[in-house]
Amino acid sequence: MKGAARLLFGRRARLRWVHLILGGALAMPYVLLGEAFIGPATGSQNVFGSFPLQLASFGAGLPIAAVTSLFPLTRPLEAAAVRWLCGVDADRLALAPARTRGEKARTAAWFTLHLGVGGIIAGMSLALPPFAAVLIALPAVAALRATRLGLPEVLDHTWAPALAPVVGVASLVALAACAAGAGALLAHWAPRLLGPTPEDRLAAAEARAADLAVRNRLARELHDSVGHALSAVTLQAGAARRVLDSDPEFVREALAAIEDTTRRTVGELDAVLGVLREGDGPGTAPAPTLAADLSGLLARTRAGGQRVTATVAAGTGALPPLVSREAYRIVQEGLSNALRHAGAGVAVDVRIEVADGELAITVENPVTGPVSSRPGGGHDLRGIADRARLLGGTAAAGTSGAAGKIFRLHVRLPLKGPA
Incomplete structure (x- = not known):
């Protein structure tokens, strides 16, 4: 009733x-x-x-x-x-x-x-x-x-x-x-x-998917740029503190590296946030590439006391812009992962090669503990895998060697693949 x-x-x-x-x-x-x-x-x-x-x-x-x-x-x-x-x-x-x-x-x-x-x-x-x-x-x-x-x-x-x-x-x-x-x-x-109409719903769904893809892209850019900068700055500041009294020259170099790292990261952060504020199309914020800043990335990492050995094959300067940009972020995240899990002073080996129409990136370092993503939302290795997959490539990571004490990240990116 x-x-x-x-x-x-x-x-x-x-x-x-x-x-x-x-x-x-x-x-x-x-x-x-x-x-x-x-x-x-x-x-x-x-x-x-x-x-x-x-x-x-x-x-x-x-x-x-x-x-x-x-x-x-x-x-x-x-x-x-x-x-x-x-x-x-x-x-x-x-x-x-x-x-x-x-x-x-x-x-x-x-x-x-x-x-x-x-x-x-x-x-x-x-x-x-x-x-x-x-x-x-x-x-x-x-x-x-x-x-x-x-x-x-x-x-x-x-x-x-x-x-x-x-x-x-x-x-x-x-x-x-x-x-x-x-x-x-x-x-x-x-x-x-x-x-x-169904056509209107499909168009709206495509627009939402495109917007979500842009935002995910920007989130990866922020994570990789800011995450690497924070890891590097933390390591550099810690190394400078330990030798503050005994090695003033190293302290000056570490502080200069911190200044350069933070300045570059603030610039990238402003660019990404500008894209978010303006809601610009399917593009993304400008990002450094292997050709433009690989040497600077390695120098800033070494300034914190990390021993980085890099082997870069000829021809990386002629990579397609998209591949070069994504490869830079992958190398950057690989170094950040080594900083977080291996600590200061551990040798890191980076190899970048071009063969058979692919760009191969390998990062190896000793590990002292389990390798996993940080709790609370860090992307780390998952972000690397996402970047490789979007370009039609592959990414593999894991421990090897005696007693599994060597961590190896290996990424292959086709030079001509899906954008």
């Missing part, structure tokens, strides 16, 4: 009823325009004095409403009303003006349906409550029985006044049921007539 009452008189049913009444109110100007055609066509001077002529005026006004629905703001306004009054989710509705022929046709169909059904429910809402009130009061008010007020002759029977309140209440319940049913019908059809 409570469920039925909620369906007929609950908040959602009442809001949908309001939506239908608004449709009836919007229909009134079109009914008046229809009267201007029906009156001369039938020779009637009082169209609203005849119920059939009223229906004819109503029917004549709906095609006019369909034409005026081509106004650009019709679909956004109707979609907003459906969202707030009919309880339809916003992602199932198109809030932009109709542009294609199909969208305009569906908007016209919806506007006509809204005004047509709303006009009927609004007319019933105006007529039935006074009629039901008279029937409910009929047994208790003798004057109503005497004046009749145009009531049906069946009420002249002696049993009729006793049943009149039942009929009155039933009329109100029937009105609520019609309004709830009509509101549910419009809510059901709204996404089909006012919602985005």
Whole structure:
């Protein structure tokens, strides 16, 4: 019983009823325009004095409403009303003006349906409550029985006044049921007539995927750049602190390396954040490449006391820009991983080779503990694997050698592959 009452008189049913009444109110100007055609066509001077002529005026006004629905703001306004009054989710509705022929046709169909059904429910809402009130009061008010007020002759029977309140209440319940049913019908059809097409949904999904790809790309850039800088600065500062009194020259070199590292990282951070603020297209923030800054990367790493041996084959300066940029980040992250897990003073061997249409990157270092990503969201080796996979390459990492004391990272990137 409570469920039925909620369906007929609950908040959602009442809001949908309001939506239908608004449709009836919007229909009134079109009914008046229809009267201007029906009156001369039938020779009637009082169209609203005849119920059939009223229906004819109503029917004549709906095609006019369909034409005026081509106004650009019709679909956004109707979609907003459906969202707030009919309880339809916003992602199932198109809030932009109709542009294609199909969208305009569906908007016209919806506007006509809204005004047509709303006009009927609004007319019933105006007529039935006074009629039901008279029937409910009929047994208790003798004057109503005497004046009749145009009531049906069946009420002249002696049993009729006793049943009149039942009929009155039933009329109100029937009105609520019609309004709830009509509101549910419009809510059901709204996404089909006012919602985005499958092509629109596909385009929106592609746009979201492209935006997510850009953001993931920027997140990797931030992680690799800032993460490496923090690891290097921490190592350099620690090494400088240990020899502060005994080796001032090394301290000066470490401080200079810290200054250079932080300056470069702040510049990269500003560039990435600028892309995020501006929401620029599918591009990404400028990043260093092997050709431009590999020697600087190795020098900054060595300045912290890390012993780095690098073997770089000829031809790396002619790498495609995308491969060179990603390779730089992979080498940078490989060095950061060695700094985090091997510690200062441990020898790191870096080899970069070009053969058989591929760029091979190998980073090896001794390990003193388990190799894993940092807790709390660090990407580390997973980020390297993501970069390699996006270029159509491969990445493998693990321990080898006697008792598994050597950690080896090996990445292969095709020089011509998916961007």
